Amino acid sequence: MKITCCDKEKGLLLHAYELNILSEEEKDIFETHLLECEYCIQQVKEFAPRGILLSTSPKLKSILQTTEIAEKSFFRRIQQYVWSDKLPIIFRPALLIVIILLMSYPTYLGLSHKKNNYPSVLQEIGLIQTRSSDDNNIFIIDKNKETILSFLISPKNEQSKLSIKLKNSDSYIIYKNDNFSGLDSFGVGHLLIPHKLLQNGLYELSVNSNDTIYQFYFNVKIR
Amino acid sequence: MKKLWEQAVKGDKNAEEKIFSYLRERFTVIAGFSMCDDDAKDIAHDACMAVFKGYKTLGSPYQYNGWAQKILKNKIANYFNRKSLEKETLSKKDALNIGNLYAVSHIDHEIILTLESCLKKLQIQHPRYALALELIQSGYTTDEVCKRMDITKNNLYVILNRGRKLLRDCIFNGEVKE
Numbered sequence: 001m002k003i004t005c006c007d008k009e010k011g012l013l014l015h016a017y018e019l020n021i022l023s024e025e026e027k028d029i030f031e032t033h034l035l036e037c038e039y040c041i042q043q044v045k046e047f048a049p050r051g052i053l054l055s056t057s058p059k060l061k062s063i064l065q066t067t068e069i070a071e072k073s074f075f076r077r078i079q080q081y082v083w084s085d086k087l088p089i090i091f092r093p094a095l096l097i098v099i100i101l102l103m104s105y106p107t108y109l110g111l112s113h114k115k116n117n118y119p120s121v122l123q124e125i126g127l128i129q130t131r132s133s134d135d136n137n138i139f140i141i142d143k144n145k146e147t148i149l150s151f152l153i154s155p156k157n158e159q160s161k162l163s164i165k166l167k168n169s170d171s172y173i174i175y176k177n178d179n180f181s182g183l184d185s186f187g188v189g190h191l192l193i194p195h196k197l198l199q200n201g202l203y204e205l206s207v208n209s210n211d212t213i214y215q216f217y218f219n220v221k222i223r
Numbered sequence: 224m225k226k227l228w229e230q231a232v233k234g235d236k237n238a239e240e241k242i243f244s245y246l247r248e249r250f251t252v253i254a255g256f257s258m259c260d261d262d263a264k265d266i267a268h269d270a271c272m273a274v275f276k277g278y279k280t281l282g283s284p285y286q287y288n289g290w291a292q293k294i295l296k297n298k299i300a301n302y303f304n305r306k307s308l309e310k311e312t313l314s315k316k317d318a319l320n321i322g323n324l325y326a327v328s329h330i331d332h333e334i335i336l337t338l339e340s341c342l343k344k345l346q347i348q349h350p351r352y353a354l355a356l357e358l359i360q361s362g363y364t365t366d367e368v369c370k371r372m373d374i375t376k377n378n379l380y381v382i383l384n385r386g387r388k389l390l391r392d393c394i395f396n397g398e399v400k401e
Contacts, residue, residue, distance in 0.1 A: 012380045015387040019356075020256070021365050028292060035249050035288040036224060045252050047391065049334055052256065054356060059335060061360040063342050 003039045011040055018044065018051025122192075127151040127205060127216040138219040147198055149191040153183070153207055153214050163208040164191065169201045180207075198222070228287050232279055239275065247271050250295050257299060266302055270295040341393035345386060352386025355379060 005011030010033040016022050017030045034041050044051075054060060082094040089095065125139045127149055141147055149166075162183070166175035174197050183189045189207070198220050205216040224245070230238035250267030251260075258266070273294045281290060346353040351372070358368045369379050 012377070012384060015383040016365070016380050018256075018387070019359055019383070021359055021368075023365070028289075028296070031253055031296070032289045032292045034253060035246070035291060041249055041252060047387070048252065048255060050338060050390075050394070053335060053338060055359055057335060057338075060338055060342060061357070063339055063346075 005039045006037045019055040122146050122148055124148045127218055129214055130217045138221055140221045140223055143222050144195055146195050147193045151189050151216050153187050165206050167204045243271055254299055266298050270298045337394055341390055349386050349389055351382050355382055
């Protein structure tokens with residue numbers, strides 16, 4: 001049968017007794033307990049010389065000293081760093097971090113608000129030459145995004161100056177450029193239209209080159 | 224044990240002998256903490272004799288253990304007083320410390336080597352025990368150790384006992400269980 005301590009509360013003093021760190025009162029209590037507890041007296045008897053060594057041997061002390069250093073390196077050093085007693089409260093790193101975080105939040109809000117006002121992405125509409133308006137030629141574009149209108153005319157016009165007009169459904173010219181030279185080597189022109197100019201509705205892009213007029217009709221739907 | 228005391232009070236020599244041997248064994252272990260084995264045996268014997276001189280005058284068998292412990296304590300204190308008178312007057316605590324050192328000098332060197340290797344393992348498995356031991360070795364009192372480790376006295380004793388259990392496993396079985 002396994003013997004256990006007859007009084008767990010007093011049995012708790014076992015190792016402290018072996019290490020000789022109990023107060024006189026506690027020592028008396030435990031020694032009295034030793035006279036009646038078979039388990040504890042056996043434990044003390046078995047461990048006896050080691051307890052004294054653990055609390056007195058300088059050799060063992062040198063091994064144990066590294067523990068406190070290790071403990072310090074994990075918790076105390078961090079604690080001492082973020083809440084150093086040497087610094088006035090206002091300059092302690094932990095408080096400064098909190099202040100910086102609190103101050104950076106409005107800055108973040110301001111930046112994110114500003115960011116929303118400026119479109120950062122382009123979208124492209126590829127136009128096909130038509131002679132009349134076509135309700136099926138609908139392009140759904142995003143609000144607040146700059147739009148590039150791409151249109152194809154003859155490559156021989158690459159070097160010549162073009163006259164470009166963009167009209168809305170009321171025949172009102174919303175964009176005009178008489179010296180357009182944005183054709184690439186394939187005869188494709190790219191026209192950047194600010195997002196504020198395009199609304200829902202029918203648009204007509206006419207390109208005049210050497211008395212030849214190219215017309216492009218397209219519908220815009222903004223989402 | 225209570226029954227044995229009662230029988231001894233009634234004059235049962237057999238019971239008295241059993242108590243005598245029981246107490247002598249325990250007294251030797253307790254006294255052995257602060258002095259060498261031979262002296263501890265002498266002190267234990269003296270304390271037992273003193274117990275048997277006066278135990279019949281005590282009223283309740285519940286008081287015997289506490290009373291016997293006090294007798295042993297006085298015998299140990301007298302032993303160190305005698306020792307210290309030979310040189311100079313020392314406080315009781317100093318005398319006990321001298322006793323501890325005296326006891327240590329008789330310990331096998333192999334035990335120290337085993338303890339060294341086990342403590343190294345324990346530093347990883349149970350660093351709080353190692354820290355508590357280090358503080359105790361550095362001469363901090365129990366209260367100071369508790370303050371430095373930010374724990375209660377009871378918690379310290381629990382940590383020490385748990386560490387002791389692991390240390391014991393390591394010493395006798397060669398391994399530190401998690």
